[in-house]
Amino acid sequence: MTVIDTHGAAAERRRRGPRFGSNFMAVLEVSRDLVCLCEDGIILDINSAGIDLLAAKDSSALVGRTFCDLVGGDYVQVLEELLLLNEIESQAIPVAVRGLNGATLDVELQIHPARELGAGHAVVIARDISRQGHLARTARASEDRFRVLVEKSMHLIAQCHGGRVVYINDAGAAMLGALRAAELQGMAVADMFHGDYREIFASDLTMLLSEEGMMPVRMADRDGDAFDAQILVTPLPSVGSVPEYMIEARDISDHLRAVAALRHMNETLEHQVAERTRELAEERSKAVEARLFVESLLEAVPNPLWWKGIDGQYRGYNRAFREMHAIGAEEWIGRTMGELLDPDFVKTSHAADLQALGADKRVQFEGRLTLADGLAHDVVVSKIAWRSRADQPEGVIGVMMDITERKAMEAELRRLATTDALTGVFNRRYFMTTLGTEVERVHRHPRPLSALMLDIDHFKRINDTFGHPVGDKAIKAMADACTDAIRTVDALGRLGGEEFAILLPDTDLEAAMMVAERIRVAVSRICINTGIGDVVFTASIGVAQLIEADVSAEALLSRADAALYTAKNSGRNRVVAA
Known part of the structure; x- marks a missing residue:
């Protein structure tokens, strides 16, 4: 074809x-x-x-x-x-x-x-x-009053239509390095962001619009220089299907620098604690006074901190450590980690103890630890040996930081970068990356590979008759039907609107046609109750197997799309092979 x-x-x-x-x-x-x-x-x-x-x-x-x-x-x-x-x-x-x-x-x-x-x-x-x-003029007068308030704002405020900026205030123009706000009208919304954020929002605007509450991002000025910001996206009443929304952004670069300085101060404080512990071993005649000083110092450290002897038994810990484990001042003194903490965490921590005792340097590791609240927390632990007057290791000092929220944010960012917000299947960008990788693998090690292109027949009629929320339900139901019909090794992606693509590794054209027919039948059985009538619909599917002439993933997908177009022109609700 x-x-x-x-x-x-x-x-x-x-x-x-x-x-x-x-x-x-x-x-x-x-x-x-x-x-x-x-x-x-x-x-x-x-x-x-x-x-x-x-x-x-x-x-x-x-x-x-x-x-x-x-x-x-x-x-x-x-x-x-x-x-x-x-x-x-x-x-x-x-x-x-x-x-x-x-x-x-x-x-x-x-x-x-x-x-x-x-x-x-x-x-x-x-x-x-x-x-x-x-x-309309009354509404326009209200809008003028609103704009006066917006122009007085100290932060960036932009009104957007689809993927474009239609209005931005002077504070926003200054934040993005423009002399006049008019220079930024019509710019792509994604161009306000930096690096991965720009790629994510440029490939799928729904990822930006689906965010609720304040979100930390990296933004970019007109010279390409990045800065840290918090943004809030607020949907506005929209005319038609193109969304209108407002973006409010606050530059938090100075705040983050202050946090970094505080973290550096905290690390410096850890070093001071280790130095002071060695002084206590050297000045036994001043043990009582020194102990009281160190205890006050450690109590002021905001992160959980403890110290153990070379035998692994706890010698002491600060207030933050006691609150983290909900224990008393003497409850764990003389006991070891093996008696008290998760076996997997104990194994990793014990290895870090040995490494710290064997070298005069800080040792750091990440792990998961169940705390007094009964939940598993992601933590980063730093350890260093404290030494005697003869410079011999006497034990280990440790300090811990809870990074559970940061880990959750990283996981969510990875999810947003790979999945479609409505259906939960792969988004277009990640699906095309997966397809490209699979095509390259097949060129190196020949084996069958097929792809399906499919979409909902007369989808515009569903939106026009029942509204876009019902249209979204139809798209979600279509994705669920496809997911149920394919294997775990197969890949399902939403390319846009009601159009989907499926990658079938180790599958020739004949087997792919059988999968497509199974999906077609499953879609035809979908029924969505709207309260004003049931919605049933069908799907047309194009099937193509990778051939030697397909030098790229796009070539394979284009042949499947051409077959889909033939299915549409042949009456819809059918499967056509390229």
């Missing part, structure tokens, strides 16, 4: 709304709404209602103009993206339109791709809603 679409264009065409014939302007001439045809945002033709609405004498006064020149407000950048077909929005957008006589009208605007009429062609439909103008 010939590869006809290497970048998912077939799937994209299925989602882009109505199609238009060459005579559609004649049909829509009787419409009371403005209807015009644009190419790359330039007006090519307009109906009589549109000529009257814009106060033009005839169509020649409007043809050749850039449509965005007639639009006011904050949505110009967004409309440019829609007219250039960089984004698709199926819902009407309220904007202000200026007629040639200077009058401003409030309209609801819809932009439909019309690629069948030519590259870059779009049909624009505008309905006059001037009667609601008073309410």
Whole structure:
């Protein structure tokens, strides 16, 4: 089969709304709404209602103009993206339109791709809603008052539409290294972030929007320099399926430097404790006074700290250690770790003791330890030997830091980087990485490898009839059906919208067709109760096996996508092999 679409264009065409014939302007001439045809945002033709609405004498006064020149407000950048077909929005957008006589009208605007009429062609439909103008102006006045408050904020505040910044305050512009806020309008939201954060949010915006509460991130200014920040993402009422939201960011670089300085001071304090312990062994005549000083010093250390003899028995510990284990001041004195703590932790800690006693340097390790609250905590332990006047090791001093929250944050970041927020399956970025690795392995060690491309038939109809929440349930149910039908060694990924891909290692085309048919039947049996009617749907599936000509993962997936497109054109609810 010939590869006809290497970048998912077939799937994209299925989602882009109505199609238009060459005579559609004649049909829509009787419409009371403005209807015009644009190419790359330039007006090519307009109906009589549109000529009257814009106060033009005839169509020649409007043809050749850039449509965005007639639009006011904050949505110009967004409309440019829609007219250039960089984004698709199926819902009407309220904007202000200026007629040639200077009058401003409030309209609801819809932009439909019309690629069948030519590259870059779009049909624009505008309905006059001037009667609601008073309410819109009242809302606009409230917005102006809100913006005054936003501009006075000491922190970054940005309003975003989809993946773009449509507004940012002066404090935000200064934080990102811009002279004027206008320089940042229209920038990609992901470009505000640094390193892995930029890659994650650029590949899947839902990861940013799904976060609740304050989130620590690394941001970047316009010169590419990174800084630490806390952000809060707040969803805003959105028109259509493209989300609108507000990002508030606070620079915490100075705070983190202070924390680092405190940590350094804590490490310095550990060293001071070890030095003072050696002094106690050398100055036995001042033992009582020195012991009282050291005990006061250790009690002030915020981290759990203890010291043991060379026999492994506890000689003492500070307040933080007692609180961590919920013990008294003398309860563990003279006892060993083996009597009191988790066997696995004891084994690792004992090895660290021997290493510290055998070398005059600090030894550090990580482990899991069950504390008095009954929970297992991730901890990092630092140990160093304390020595006699003859410079012989007398025992070990240890200090502990609880890093459970940091470990949990690292695990969550890894999860966000690899999974889709709605379905829990692999996201597009991680699935493509997995597929690329598997294709390279097959080229080195030949064995069968197949891939499936599948999506929900007439998915737009489900969204339009029952709403996007039901559409999300359909996507989740589809993912669950696929998960139940495949092996643990197989990989399921959501590529976007209702489109999924499945990687089947060690599977030839015949076996892959059987898996695809099993999935097709399982999807056809899904029934979602909405309260206003049951939703049932089907899926179309394209199947391809890796061949010698497939030099990359994209080539294999493109052939499966072409087969999927054939399944759609052949009536849907079927499996087609490439």
